[in-house]
Amino acid sequence: MITVSNLTLRRGGSTVLDQIDLQIPDKGIVAIIGPNGAGKSTLLHSLAGLQKPDSGTVEIGGGDIHNMKEQDRAKVLSFLTQSQGAVPRLSVRDLISFGRWPHHRGRPTAEDRAIIDDAIDRFDLNALESREVESLSGGQKQRAYIAMAYAQSTPWMFLDEPLAALDPKYTRDIMDRLRGLKDRSILIVLHDLSVAANHADWVIGLKGGSVHCAGAWDEVITSETLSDLYEVRLRLTEVENQKTVIWG
Amino acid sequence: MAKRRLTYLALILIGVSAFFLFWNLRGPVGFILNLRAEKLATLIFVGAASGAATIVFQTVASNRLLTPGIVGFDALFIFIQTMAVMALGSAGFATLPALPKFLTETAVLTLFATALFGILFRTGARDVVRMILTGVILGTLLRALAGFAQRLLAPSEFAVLQQSLVASFNVIDDELIAPAGIALCVALAVCLWMARGLDVASLGRDKARTLGLHYDRFVFLALIVVSVMVSVSTALVGPVIFLGLLAASLAHAALKDHRHLVLIPAAALIGATILVTGQTAFERVFGLQSSLAIVVEFAGGLLFLALVLRRSS
Known part of the structure; x- marks a missing residue:
């Protein structure tokens, strides 16, 4: 379990994360969703100890991630960044x-x-x-x-938009493989809501740097929640047993 | 594969070194051999340090176009020399004891480089344009100050200064070779000790940190080592900016490997081979009608332009 208490992060005079309180369950896939600029990647970086918050704590693996040595942290979580350096x-x-x-x-x-x-x-x-x-x-x-x-x-794998720019075949392939990792807890930033709907066990909806909704997908996500989160009319529906999110 | 190529590179260096030492050996053999051995040691130290330092610098800067000398080392060296001549006069400058002068120059250059690299990397960093611009601006400022000071020198003082400003492998004070050699060998050993960490650092700051590398501390240590190597080389023979770029590019091309444990020795061997071969050619073929440093800088500068143009296209 990851316990986030009062996490606040400011950059350049604006508040990027605002007093986040969360208890993220381990095992399964936890999706972080939200509109552009909501603070999804920043939250992931802060939970991983890569961005120090102005206040608050992130308890993971028995200690505050921001007080752990790099080497100890690397045994608690792995992190896939958005852009990979070319070697x-x-x-x-x-x-x-x-x-x-x-x-x-x-x-x-x-x-x-x-x-x-x-x-x-x-x-x-x-x-x-x-x-x-x-x-x-x-x-x-x-x-x-x-x-x-x-x-x-590591018990936790943090993935920052791993599906960006991937076609449907690779998207499905990667999500199926992640689903197969039963012994890992996966925290993943997703933009594709249909992918999140079909693969996430738990979801964190971020809006304006604050938690808009958090909980088991089936319990907290409805068409209304998504429409309010993204400020556009969205409909959560099912086509041939596959959940999908459409405009509407 | 990489080991075999490293062995070939080492054999080539041994070959050209033997040629440099023993070719056309006449007259008082012991005396000439001693002179040539001192010069050979200097060429190998400077070449190896330039190559290895550039590989390390390019990794922490995440850019294969860069060479540590590009941030204004030559200008600072010119500035220090000019100030020394101005303060001490030509006679005072010419009679300065070699070892304290060398140690002072090395210390000033190391401090300058460490401070500059530290500031650049801390404030945003691995931005090649910003680093080159900073180097150009600082270099221009130091050159302008040195130029102004040079106008105030007497012609005899200016002549003494001119002699000390061009990198020269012909006149090396034998008193300096041992301390410079020890410093460069220790720095090279530290580079090799850091090689596996440099592999991780090459993945980028965030990735390296999530793999457990204390990235900022590691990079700072790497920059100190680079500063020491470049400073010792510069204080020993004068500024040679593009030699490292030549050696590093050839090492990448020759080894086709990402591991620093082989790239660092390869660049060191190639850097040393370039200088020894060049000096042999100038001394034995062209009869010292030109300066090795100028040719190395010309070739390295052309390579730099070629790399920039290739990348931009």
Whole structure:
């Protein structure tokens, strides 16, 4: 469980996160949704300890994330950032190996190699493991980066818009694979509400830096909630047993 | 694969070094060998330090176009030399004891570089345009101040100053080689010790932090090491800005590898090989009719332009 108390963050005179109080359950997929500029990525960065708040605490893994050493934090959560730095000549296997860095600090053991092999298998990257990351398509690259986060073997995986610019095939592929990670808790920023509706167990709706709604998806999300959150008429409906969100 | 290529690079350096030492050896062999060995050590130290420092600097700056010298090292060196001549006069400057002068210059350059890199990286940072602009502005300011001061010098003082401003591998005080060598070897060893961390740092600040690297502290340490290497080299032979860029680019091309554990030694070997080969050619083929530093800077400058144009296209 992640316990967020009175989290406030200001930047350049404006309040980006305003007195956030949350208790985020572990296990399953927790989606952070909300309009552009609502503070979704900032919240994720702050929960991960990457942005220090002006006030408030984030309790995760038995301590305040902002008081943890980098190395300890890296054993509690892995983080997939929105944009990935390009490292020329880096192979997919080497990229995934970086996920083990917090554990081996550059000197991998047999156990580390076994975990890297498992990540490659689980994300179906065997055929690509020798390829350079820069030569992969957007979807393949994203799969490789998520495999790296998985190889970090942390109880929490934080993913900041991992589906941005992906086509429906890769979107479904990645969400199905994330769904299959039963032993991990996943906190994910999503823009596609239909994807969130079908895959999230829990949801945090952010608006103007404050929590608009939070809870189990089926309990808190309705057409009215979504319309109010995004300030446009939206309808939550079902087509052939798939939830979908349409204008309306 | 990478190990084999490193071995080839080491063999090439050994080969050109042997050629430099033993080719056309006549007269008092012991005396000439001693002279050549001192010059060879200087060339290897400076070349290796420039190559390794550039690889480390490019990683922490997340940009392969950069070289630590681009932020105005040459201008500061010119400024320090000019101020020294102005304060001490040509006779005083020429008779300065070599070791204290070298240590003072190294300390000033290191302090300047560490402060500048620290400020640039803390205030937003890995922005290549801002860094180059800052370097250009600071360089212009220091050059203008030095130029103004040079106008006040007597012709004899100006002549002494001119001699000290161009990088030279021909006249090295033997008293300086050992301390410079020790400092550069220690810095190189620290670079290799940091190599695995540099691999992680190359992923970017946020990614590196989430992998457990204390990024800001790590980068600051890396910048101190870079500052020491560039400062010692500059104080030893004078400013050589683009040698590191040449060595780093050739190391990337030769190894095709992202690991700093092989990139750093490769750039060091290539940097040393460029200088030893160039000096051999100038001394033995062209009869010292030109300056190695000028040619290296010309080639490195062309490479810099080519890289900028390739990236912008």
